[in-house]
Amino acid sequence: MLRPATKVYRFGFVLLFMAVFFTLPAQAATGLNAMRALAAEGYDVAGLVVNLSSGERVAEYNADQLLSPASVTKLYTAAKALEVWGADYRFxxxxxxxxxxxxxxxxxxxxxxxxxxxxxxxxxxxxxxxxxxxxxxxxxxxxxxxxxxxxxxxxxxxxxxxxxxxxxxxxxxxxxxxxxxxxxxxxxxxxxxxxxxxxxxxxxxxxxxxxxxxxxxxxxxxxxxxxxxxxxxxxxxxxxxxxxxxxxxxxxxxxxxxxxxxxxxxxxxxxxxxxxxxxxxxxxxxxxxxxxxxxxxxxxxxxxPLNQILGDMLYYSNNLIADVLTLNIRAERNPLAPVNLTIAGGELQSYARERTRASAFANSSDAILHDGSGLNPDNRLAPVDLVALLDGVYQRTRDFPYLLGALRVPAQSPSRGLSGSNEIWDRLSVKTGGLSEPVSVHTLAGYLRFKNGDWGAFAMMVNGTRANRWIPRVKAFEAMRKDLEKL
Known part of the structure; x- marks a missing residue:
């Protein structure tokens, strides 16, 4: 239907073409059917995949829904630390x-x-x-x-x-x-x-x-x-x-x-x-x-150096590294004030909301962060928050290579549910998250490369509910893999 319209150069038809063209990303941003199937089983599910090169939303489901993020919270700690100190800083x-x-x-x-x-x-x-x-x-x-x-x-x-x-x-x-x-x-x-x-x-x-x-x-x-x-x-x-x-x-x-x-x-x-x-x-x-x-x-x-610290923090999902960095971020900003993790987590919460508001993919955020590790089950992020953060770092030439290098390529990972030779797993650089209490939490966020060479970012989140508390890690990650594979 669009092809004939591209050959018409009269002003009215051009406007009509432009209107159709620029609504396509929103219409195309569906998919994630395997994740939707988990939602049909009674789990809280949300996801978003974007093309950072073109600025399009590629696929999404409940992208604004706040869920427990678990250790993907550490992406905020890493991004903020790079912004404050730079990759070569040493404590x-x-x-x-x-x-x-x-x-x-x-x-x-x-x-x-x-x-x-x-x-x-x-x-x-x-x-x-x-x-x-x-x-x-x-x-x-x-x-x-x-x-x-x-x-x-x-x-x-x-x-x-x-x-x-x-x-x-x-x-x-x-x-x-x-x-x-x-x-x-x-x-x-x-x-x-x-x-x-x-x-x-x-x-x-x-x-x-x-x-x-x-x-x-x-x-x-x-x-x-x-x-x-x-x-x-x-x-x-x-x-x-x-x-x-x-x-x-x-x-x-x-x-x-x-x-x-x-x-x-x-x-x-x-x-x-x-x-x-x-x-x-x-x-x-x-x-x-x-x-x-x-x-x-x-x-x-x-x-x-900080870039090595971040590599250890993200690869091993080390909670102490993440929360000590969070406390340092607060102490750096106000060295005379008392420091506790709730106050320091508030610094990251403000940062998260700022990053989302500044992103081309969203304009508001209700993110809640109490720490920098994701150990606190009361943290809440939406996929759009995580994608906005990844977009912001992608735009910072100084920091992007270091965050990307600190993430894990799933095909090379010993993590259960991510390992195995797979073309899709080879195209991702990710941070995982998981909690078992009070409900199961399985999250995955990071960067990807589309087959045409464009850079993308994504965030996928699965939380148990009171009625359906537990979901196997392998099952959640398999649904994420299937949806990413189709893209």
Whole structure:
């Protein structure tokens, strides 16, 4: 019907052609039939696919519906962090000296001042300990003070993290601190005993800590299997580990990670062990300060560049990295104000709404964000919000390559439901999201390349409902794949 009209050049017919042509994207923006089928089964479903090169909506279903986004929330954290600091920025952790230096002795305190570096690990602590030793210091008469004043004491706001203040058998529920090390986790190493019936060898990596008791035992049994549990408890200001179960005599070494209950104190105790190994003795206690500490800077350690931090955050969907970056965004904007995750999440919420209003694909947003990780089930985003964000980064030449490079190509992913050789999965760069409580949440958002070379962005969201709470991850992602394949 359109072809004959293109050959008519009279003014009235040209206007008619233009009117028809420019309404086509809205009419064509349907599809997503596999997602619609999930909606017919009683799930909350929404999706949007756009062509960033042409500015068209290619396919959509309930694109403005607010749903729980889970970890695709981290796309906002990544985009805002790139905007604030740039891809090469590095967070710093400092060592300060309080008191007088007398030869190899500090007559006073040593301060470890956290800079909110989410990439801070054992290697950073070891580098700082070597710097102290190589400066000629052999003894500190006073205390080792951990300064976590950049954020202050961060109160928990999600169920998982509040539980983790007293007990955890996970690594993803790490508590937040500007001085957290190893993503707020402790590594427990379990190896089989020398023979069947012998107790397994249990140690803490890299050093045993006098402040971390290990209670219980794991028995060595025949075979290659391992069925043991490790739980961390925090009581009366002290952490301890409870272990039980079995490990096969041929199972080899297993390493598990558990979040710690007092991340700043754990960092201080671990730093003390690194200092000891480097030949520096600390005579006093490990103390944690919520107020800024002063002193002469002895050493500074710069963590990984931001683009590498974002790659780790998005690939592993690391919640601590995401929420520490969110707290940093707030602290950077207002360093004198108290910081908590709800306030910091509000910064991202404002950013989300601004991005949507500025996009060619939408003009308003009711996005709700309480954190930067997506761990909070009360977060709400619509597909149009996510697409608007991706569009905004796509337009920023400085940042787009870094966000794109930090995303996952599904065909190369070990994630259940995304793996497998498939031409469609090869054309996507994505972030996944998932929650199991209070209902199932499965989300997928990112960039795609159409066969003609155009860039696209998409967001697909499936939430369980009260009447139909649970949907298998594989089922949700298979519906998304089928709809994308048709495009």
């Amino acid at each position: 710093e952790t400092d060592v300060l000296v309080q008191g007088q230096r007398r030869g190899p002795t500090i007559d006073g305190n040593l301060v470890l001042r956290g800079g909110g570096d989410p990439s801070f690990t054992n290697s950073g602590l070891w580098r700082l300990a070597l710097d102290v030793a190589q400066s000629g210091i052999q003894e500190v008469s006073g205390d080792l003070i951990v300064d976590e004043s950049r954020f202050g004491r961060v109160t928990c706001v999600t169920h998982d993290r509040c539980k983790a203040e007293k007990k955890s058998w996970h690594s993803y529920d790490s508590l937040l601190s500007s001085t957290a090390v190893n993503h707020g986790n402790i590594a427990v190493v379990v190896s089989p005993g020398e023979s069947i019936g012998a107790p397994a060898h249990i140690s803490i990596d890299p050093y045993p800590l006098p402040t971390m008791d290990v209670r219980g035992s794991i028995n060595t049994v025949k075979g290659y299997g391992a069925q043991f549990s490790v739980s961390r408890f925090t009581e009366n200001g002290s952490d301890w580990l409870k272990v039980s179960g079995t490990i096969g005599v041929k199972a080899g070494t297993h390493r598990v990670y558990r979040s710690v209950g007092q991340p700043a104190r754990y960092t201080g105790n671990l730093f003390r062990e690194f200092l000891q190994a480097a030949g520096v003795k600390v005579g006093g206690k490990v103390e944690v300060s919520l107020l800024p500490e002063t002193g002469d800077r002895l050493s500074s350690y710069q963590g990984e």
